[in-house]
Amino acid sequence: MPRIPITLTTDFGQSDHFVGAMKGVILGIAPDATVVDITHQITPYEIPEAGFTLAQLYRDFPPKTVHVVVVDPGVGTARRPILAQAGGQYFIGPDNGVFSMIYNRETHRVREITSERYFRKPVSPTFHGRDIFAPCAAQLAKGVRPAQFGKLINDYAQTDFEHPVRTGKRFWNGAILKIDHFGNLITNFHVSEFGGIQERPFELVVGPHRIEKLARTFEEVESGETAAIVGSSGYIEIVRRRSSAAKALGCGCGAPVELIQY
Amino acid sequence: MPRIPITLTTDFGQSDHFVGAMKGVILGIAPDATVVDITHQITPYEIPEAGFTLAQLYRDFPPKTVHVVVVDPGVGTARRPILAQAGGQYFIGPDNGVFSMIYNRETHRVREITSERYFRKPVSPTFHGRDIFAPCAAQLAKGVRPAQFGKLINDYAQTDFEHPVRTGKRFWNGAILKIDHFGNLITNFHVSEFGGIQERPFELVVGPHRIEKLARTFEEVESGETAAIVGSSGYIEIVRRRSSAAKALGCGCGAPVELIQY
Amino acid sequence: MPRIPITLTTDFGQSDHFVGAMKGVILGIAPDATVVDITHQITPYEIPEAGFTLAQLYRDFPPKTVHVVVVDPGVGTARRPILAQAGGQYFIGPDNGVFSMIYNRETHRVREITSERYFRKPVSPTFHGRDIFAPCAAQLAKGVRPAQFGKLINDYAQTDFEHPVRTGKRFWNGAILKIDHFGNLITNFHVSEFGGIQERPFELVVGPHRIEKLARTFEEVESGETAAIVGSSGYIEIVRRRSSAAKALGCGCGAPVELIQY
Numbered sequence: 001m002p003r004i005p006i007t008l009t010t011d012f013g014q015s016d017h018f019v020g021a022m023k024g025v026i027l028g029i030a031p032d033a034t035v036v037d038i039t040h041q042i043t044p045y046e047i048p049e050a051g052f053t054l055a056q057l058y059r060d061f062p063p064k065t066v067h068v069v070v071v072d073p074g075v076g077t078a079r080r081p082i083l084a085q086a087g088g089q090y091f092i093g094p095d096n097g098v099f100s101m102i103y104n105r106e107t108h109r110v111r112e113i114t115s116e117r118y119f120r121k122p123v124s125p126t127f128h129g130r131d132i133f134a135p136c137a138a139q140l141a142k143g144v145r146p147a148q149f150g151k152l153i154n155d156y157a158q159t160d161f162e163h164p165v166r167t168g169k170r171f172w173n174g175a176i177l178k179i180d181h182f183g184n185l186i187t188n189f190h191v192s193e194f195g196g197i198q199e200r201p202f203e204l205v206v207g208p209h210r211i212e213k214l215a216r217t218f219e220e221v222e223s224g225e226t227a228a229i230v231g232s233s234g235y236i237e238i239v240r241r242r243s244s245a246a247k248a249l250g251c252g253c254g255a256p257v258e259l260i261q262y
Numbered sequence: 263m264p265r266i267p268i269t270l271t272t273d274f275g276q277s278d279h280f281v282g283a284m285k286g287v288i289l290g291i292a293p294d295a296t297v298v299d300i301t302h303q304i305t306p307y308e309i310p311e312a313g314f315t316l317a318q319l320y321r322d323f324p325p326k327t328v329h330v331v332v333v334d335p336g337v338g339t340a341r342r343p344i345l346a347q348a349g350g351q352y353f354i355g356p357d358n359g360v361f362s363m364i365y366n367r368e369t370h371r372v373r374e375i376t377s378e379r380y381f382r383k384p385v386s387p388t389f390h391g392r393d394i395f396a397p398c399a400a401q402l403a404k405g406v407r408p409a410q411f412g413k414l415i416n417d418y419a420q421t422d423f424e425h426p427v428r429t430g431k432r433f434w435n436g437a438i439l440k441i442d443h444f445g446n447l448i449t450n451f452h453v454s455e456f457g458g459i460q461e462r463p464f465e466l467v468v469g470p471h472r473i474e475k476l477a478r479t480f481e482e483v484e485s486g487e488t489a490a491i492v493g494s495s496g497y498i499e500i501v502r503r504r505s506s507a508a509k510a511l512g513c514g515c516g517a518p519v520e521l522i523q524y
Numbered sequence: 525m526p527r528i529p530i531t532l533t534t535d536f537g538q539s540d541h542f543v544g545a546m547k548g549v550i551l552g553i554a555p556d557a558t559v560v561d562i563t564h565q566i567t568p569y570e571i572p573e574a575g576f577t578l579a580q581l582y583r584d585f586p587p588k589t590v591h592v593v594v595v596d597p598g599v600g601t602a603r604r605p606i607l608a609q610a611g612g613q614y615f616i617g618p619d620n621g622v623f624s625m626i627y628n629r630e631t632h633r634v635r636e637i638t639s640e641r642y643f644r645k646p647v648s649p650t651f652h653g654r655d656i657f658a659p660c661a662a663q664l665a666k667g668v669r670p671a672q673f674g675k676l677i678n679d680y681a682q683t684d685f686e687h688p689v690r691t692g693k694r695f696w697n698g699a700i701l702k703i704d705h706f707g708n709l710i711t712n713f714h715v716s717e718f719g720g721i722q723e724r725p726f727e728l729v730v731g732p733h734r735i736e737k738l739a740r741t742f743e744e745v746e747s748g749e750t751a752a753i754v755g756s757s758g759y760i761e762i763v764r765r766r767s768s769a770a771k772a773l774g775c776g777c778g779a780p781v782e783l784i785q786y
Contacts, residue, residue, distance in 0.1 A: 013443030024322030038544035060548030076479030127494030181537030217600030232651030275705030286584030338741030389756030
């Protein structure tokens with residue numbers, strides 16, 4: 001049997017038993033699966049951050065990988081568990097829009113997970129990660145066909161947090177999608193859409209700060225200077241050299257960023 | 263050879279070489295074992311927190327899983343290394359009471375580990391995790407029989423940190439077993455013993471705070487309100503909606519909680 | 525096919541997609557590899573800390589293990605990617621001296637990685653971890669021979685951060701190599717060279733503090749006392765009992781430590 005990766009992206013942190021319990025359930029059903037921690041440090045309940053993080057890496061995983069996301073402020077309410085098929089891979093989690101960036105990138109089909117025979121019983125109202133998402137991911141890795149989990153749906157949740165809004169001929173309103181470990185501010189301006197900043201003057205406006213320099217590498221950023229850089233995933237990032245731009249600019253996740261192109 | 267999970271629960275944190283060294287020793291002996299991080303963020307030397315964490319998840323793992331716990335303030339002293347068999351699984355760690363909640367739940371047998379031929383040599387006086395617990399766990403996963411590690415003992419350490427004490431007809435003194443990543447306070451009142459709070463009025467008293475509401479889901483907790491909830495593992499938790507009850511109540515691990523049932 | 529461990533040591537933290545992307549690339553190429561997190565919490569850009577951490581544990585891993593280190597302040601500049609063979613294992617990372625402690629311990633050969641056919645394309649100028657180091661590690665684990673990655677070089681970077689300097693008949697100047705999770709200060713005085721402190725009086729001087737006691741175990745350190753201890757990896761550590769010596773002494777990574785031997 002091939003070893004299928006099952007990835008975990010949660011806001012559970014790493015100090016509790018939650019992640020370990022999910023791993024136990026998975027290995028009990030699919031002992032040959034490779035459980036891969038993506039991160040358990042998503043800001044609690046921050047659906048866009050989780051969706052962005054997963055969107056940056058799912059294509060680096062092999063076909064049939066099962067990605068489980070548990071950032072789930074609505075756990076215990078009527079929100080549905082879903083299984084999405086997209087790009088030859090599987091995505092399991094709550095139907096709260098967390099897979100929107102995947103839907104934007106890939107032909108996809110979404111099913112509501114209703115087959116309780118695959119659930120861990122009894123299902124806790126507060127821990128669907130262990131009782132629904134983990135066992136369904138393991139069954140999928142073991143070969144259960146997607147159709148066996150439930151029917152296709154069309155009214156799944158989608159939110160568009162990845163596209164800046166044009167507000168004038170030269171003006172765009174965007175946002176900070178994520179602050180990374182180094183304090184770099186990852187914006188939702190993608191170089192595929194905003195490549196013009198590589199050729200023409202521009203300004204990125206974050207609060208009272210204006211960034212006008214595009215650096216090709218971190219080494220091109222002067223000490224004490226704030227610059228834009230095209231990050232490894234194609235998004236324009238606002239950075240400082242070997243220090244935190246987030247601290248220097250006093251700026252948080254979700255903050256607005258204006259782009260002016262000349 | 264089946265892939266046996268070996269889980270690790272420590273207070274080593276994740277910034278040092280300690281956890282990596284244990285993984286190296288395990289994979290050198292049992293390359294097909296699946297090493298599973300439970301957590302390395304147990305509060306340093308907090309034996310009850312480690313025991314509680316493990317007790318919440320061991321049953322989600324398959325038979326023959328080897329659970330290694332290294333929360334070991336007495337490392338280098340005369341405290342014994344032990345191997346416990348319970349619930350069809352194995353538990354390896356120091357004999358300091360960390361497995362007490364397992365002993366309370368399962369028929370169990372406990373051995374002192376004395377067979378130095380399984381140890382990594384020389385044995386460091388400060389790192390039994392690498393030199394005794396990890397190699398013995400790997401040998402066990404590889405098929406060495408429990409009896410080969412040492413003789414059964416009856417005088418192993420046990421501490422009862424999980425049961426509240428009755429102090430009057432309607433009064434019980436309990437404690438906060440753990441503060442989870444979201445700041446929820448996990449008490450040692452279990453719904454199997456204290457299910458009455460689902461039917462009759464009650465008060466949970468933490469310092470100057472009194473909680474009288476039981477919510478079924480987090481969505482039933484109003485913004486700014488503190489409520490009780492039956493957590494996913496059956497323990498009554500004191501929670502706030504999308505914020506930290508620990509911060510709101512100024513309350514730490516081990517703090518007393520009084521229950522009054524009407 | 526045997527399961528080869530591929531270890532990861534980075535300063536990426538665990539909240540971003542960087543580590544997950546590297547794991548995806550590895551598992552896409554070598555699904556049977558065992559990916560092992562050593563730590564992702566190296567202080568950003570601290571090459572000596574990463575080198576020290578790896579040096580403490582590589583020998584605990586089995587032959588042919590591939591160790592990947594990504595602490596890479598020069599990413600995107602002309603610094604070379606390298607593959608070192610040492611002690612029967614492989615080391616992949618940037619040529620910035622991070623493997624110096626390995627070079628000091630083992631016969632070694634170092635190659636510049638130039639075979640772009642093994643890279644993930646396009647190579648991002650800021651993420652060689654995903655695009656160069658991870659795929660080359662996976663190809664190596666899969667059986668590609670070292671020589672296929674590039675030619676041997678002799679002018680690889682080496683820095684000697686692990687040896688104290690003698691400044692007088694009885695005086696040595698050393699440094700804090702690392703502060704561990706418990707706040708213990710790990711010095712670069714190794715017991716193999718400075719075993720005299722086990723037999724004769726000595727003083728360790730850190731700022732205004734003088735440590736004159738050598739304890740055999742943590743239990744021998746009195747509450748409130750600061751003592752030296754021979755750590756599990758042979759380095760002399762400055763410790764306190766169940767509390768942080770780093771906090772008590774107000775001391776950081778890289779700080780000087782003087783040893784006086786009588």
